[in-house]
Amino acid sequence: MSGHSKWxxxxxxxxxxxxxxxxxxxxxxxxxxxxxxxxxxxxxxxFRLKVAIQKAKEVNMPSDNIKRTIEKASGAGAAExxxxxxxxxxxxxxxLMIEIATDNRNRSAAxxxxxxxxxxxxxxxxxxxxxxxxxxxxFFILSENASEDKLMEIALEAGAxxxxxxxxxxxxxxxPSDFAxxxxxxxxxxxxxxxxxxxxxxxxxxxxxxxxxxxxxKLIDALDSIDDVQNVYSNxxxx
Numbered sequence: 001m002s003g004h005s006k007w008x009x010x011x012x013x014x015x016x017x018x019x020x021x022x023x024x025x026x027x028x029x030x031x032x033x034x035x036x037x038x039x040x041x042x043x044x045x046x047f048r049l050k051v052a053i054q055k056a057k058e059v060n061m062p063s064d065n066i067k068r069t070i071e072k073a074s075g076a077g078a079a080e081x082x083x084x085x086x087x088x089x090x091x092x093x094x095x096l097m098i099e100i101a102t103d104n105r106n107r108s109a110a111x112x113x114x115x116x117x118x119x120x121x122x123x124x125x126x127x128x129x130x131x132x133x134x135x136x137x138x139f140f141i142l143s144e145n146a147s148e149d150k151l152m153e154i155a156l157e158a159g160a161x162x163x164x165x166x167x168x169x170x171x172x173x174x175x176p177s178d179f180a181x182x183x184x185x186x187x188x189x190x191x192x193x194x195x196x197x198x199x200x201x202x203x204x205x206x207x208x209x210x211x212x213x214x215x216x217x218k219l220i221d222a223l224d225s226i227d228d229v230q231n232v233y234s235n236x237x238x239x
Contacts, residue, residue: 021059027230028056029069030101034081036073047180051196079103086112087129090234091120091215092208095129097200097233098223108228115226119219132235133200136161137179139172139186139193146170146191158185169194173201202235213238 031052039046043053049070056066072078084100086109096116102108113123141151151163151170159178164171174182176198183196208216216236223232 023225023227024059025056025061025065026227028052028059028061029065030081030230032056032066032069033073033079034083034101036070037078037080041070041074051183054196084108085126085130086123087126088112088116088121088123089129090116090219090236092206092212092236094206094208094216094234094236095132095202096121096220096223097130097133098229099200099231099233100228101230102228104228108226111226111228112223115222116219119222120215121219129235130200132204133202133233135176135198136201137172137174137176137182138195138197138199138201139174139182140166140169140195141172141186141191142169142194146189150189151191154185154189154191155182158182199231200233202233205235205237207239208236210238212236 032049035046035049035052039048041049043050053066081101081103082105084102084105086096086098086100088096088098090096098112100108100112109123115121116123139155148163148165148170151172155163155172155174158181160172160174160182161178162173164173172182179196179198183193186193186196213236216234220232220234223229
């Protein structure tokens with residue numbers, strides 16, 4: 001979600017984590033489950049699982065819960081989640097990319113369509129807005145955790161594409177294929193990431209008024225509250 005500083009968005013996500021911990025646990029559990037199904041139960045050889053476990057720890061999911069989720073996903077008869085990408089529009093034509101993990105795509109589509117309809121948005125066809133985004137590895141590091149020179153030395157050497165000085169910290173971007181090497185390099189250097197994820201990053205942004213920005217934020221909150229929704233990305237900035 002754009003419209004504020006990167007650090008503001010990260011703090012906002014953390015506060016939502018505190019107020020809706022059960023839903024966040026469900027979301028992270030799904031990510032662990034899908035990672036295990038994709039690459040096995042060993043985080044040393046399954047980087048997607050390694051990152052999912054790190055996210056689980058960041059939201060204070062108990063270690064026993066993480067272990068049970070991995071064991072359950074590894075067992076016979078485990079639930080099968082389908083990963084989907086819905087595309088659509090919000091107020092003022094802003095683009096929306098909605099990542100889904102579901103065991104019932106009809107339920108997911110109905111829930112997303114309802115949330116969009118109630119908040120001035122519409123569900124679009126596949127490909128209607130995805131051309132406006134690129135998938136990137138995205139890292140945010142607070143200024144207190146590393147200097148720009150140190151980050152440039154470590155991250156660029158590991159394959160990062162760009163480092164930007166943002167409010168209160170630095171945003172590093174990489175190709176998805178280089179996400180693991182950049183994350184490992186930062187970890188090895190003892191540099192803490194406030195967030196590290198593979199995300200849909202807009203190529204350009206649409207400027208909207210504060211009033212429209214609030215409407216879009218409410219729409220994104222409504223989408224985010226749907227159990228089947230994993231992530232929501234948009235391309236708006238508040239003037």
